[in-house]
């Protein structure tokens with residue numbers, strides 16, 4: 181890869197010098213960096229346009245990494261502090277300045293050598309957004325033409341002056357009231373800003389939007405849900421408008437190959453997530469990798485990872501471009517780590533499997549209109565793909581097990597495998613470094629009617645009370661798709677930080693317990709770790725200022741995992757002097773409500789104190805005959821829905837909008853567990869005596 185990219189870079193540089201060449205890149209320097217191996221600067225979310233997250237810096241290596249200490253740590257003035265937030269952004273660095281965005285879409289410029297503030301831009305986004313499915317977060321920025329670009333949770337793409345942070349333009353892609361938002365970092369290249377969109381849980385129509393970097397004008401949009409007559413239109417039922425509400429959103433930064441002229445991205449789940457009964461067909465381009473012509477948005481190819489998805493098996497992690505040699509032939513590859521636990525390895529010229537992916541017959545449920553076959557990649561999965569039987573559940577199965585209204589245990593589940601967090605690729609080892617979450621979900625369909633801007637899930641999935649949740653890190657060989665090494669970790673990481681790799685033979689990643697970890701890229705052995713004091717669930721990056729190499733990570737936790745919330749940016753170098761902080765409270769390793777039991781409390785608030793995704797109190801003990809009042813004190817609609825003995829919905833508040841209350845009477849002694857169906861990582865318990 182490096183040689184190819186160098187060649188491309190040299191070619192671009194040479195072309196730029198030719199007097200006959202009429203077209204000059206809008207930002208030749210950024211375009212060159214975007215196509216070059218990553219060195220001193222890190223100018224886009226994935227390091228460069230390959231999304232490899234591979235740094236050529238090697239001052240820090242396997243022999244000296246254990247000497248790393250904190251160079252500086254800066255707290256971002258309380259931005260993104262509160263339980264509803266996750267801190268997921270990768271910082272960008274150019275010419276000694278670091279740029280970082282928080283879960284509140286606030287952007288900060290810091291001196292990359294000292295951590296001092298240079299400027300700040302507070303987003304002022306509406307704090308009452310009801311369209312955020314899964315925590316307030318922002319995965320990062322893009323830069324070009326003297327601007328920084330970001331997508332906001334309120335569905336605007338914004339350009340800021342890179343020197344001052346002042347807004348240059350702001351373009352609404354949609355309105356958040358209709359269920360849309362943006363969490364992914366955009367990609368800038370050659371005068372165009374590419375942005376994904378969220379809302380897969382709200383019945384939206386997903387798309388990639390290309391904007392003119394100078395003006396913010398929308399150049400084109402490509403819908404991930406094809407209309408009748410479009411490529412893929414036949415994969416939706418004829419004569420219906422389900423394709424208009426089928427989700428298929430984009431949670432990640434695209435990759436781009438300038439030589440092929442293609443932009444690549446991965447596409448999220450189908451909506452309604454757990455109910456396929458009305459959307460017979462493969463439902464393109466849900467759970468797919470897609471390539472478009474980068475200038476025009478014209479369709480080039482696609483590969484669907486999961487047909488007719490009913491499990492929330494998003495392709496949420498960024499697609500990654502790499503070059504390899506298979507059977508003596510140089511090949512142009514693209515890889516994507518799915519929630520299925522597989523890495524899908526394709527030829528990026530045409531979308532055909534590079535190593536082999538076989539269509540196999542799978543279990544059938546006619547009411548769900550399940551697909552007859554599903555793609556099984558040749559090679560190894562990174563996480564276990566079968567659920568273990570559990571008491572209270574009559575049905576348990578493997579990756580494509582079917583379900584209807586009776587809760588059914590499935591693994592990896594839509595919250596397992598690799599979620600949004602990026603893997604990295606190291607051309608020296610030829611390995612992908614893949615974060616994985618290991619957990620089981622109980623799936624059940626209950627049906628839903630589409631209402632603009634409202635949750636449209638059609639069912640739920642929740643980890644059974646008392647079931648184990650953990651994670652792993654896996655090196656997958658890019659030429660075989662087999663496990664090269666694998667290390668288990670106590671906490672879920674597939675929806676957390678992701679990995680970055682560097683030429684010093686290292687892989688860096690954060691951990692929900694608060695540590696940043698360096699592993700040997702060849703063996704996976706832990707060579708160094710350091711406690712940041714907050715959940716370290718963003719992807720690290722590597723840069724250089726004044727001859728010193730730094731590793732940086734945002735540390736502020738992940739609301740879905742419940743790791744320590746905060747607003748810290750940490751950097752590390754061989755000259756660093758700062759020691760570690762106290763660890764934050766560790767996240768749960770077993771599903772279910774935790775914490776103290778309130779005695780006699782008959783009022784349960786939902787989403788209070790800017791936490792949004794929790795019950796207060798989580799657990800309460802009351803006398804038989806007590807009427808408990810559930811009140812939504814948050815902004816997003818929530819429910820309290822019984823989740824007991826392998827069943828959902830024995831009692832249910834139904835959807836409570838902000839400010840609404842519902843009472844439930846508890847007559848019989850016993851333990852009553854419940855969840856929020858749109859946010860099934862929220863658990864509560866009423867103990868009745």
Ligand SMILES: [Cu+2]
Nearest residue numbers: 818819856859
């Ligand atoms: Cu909720």
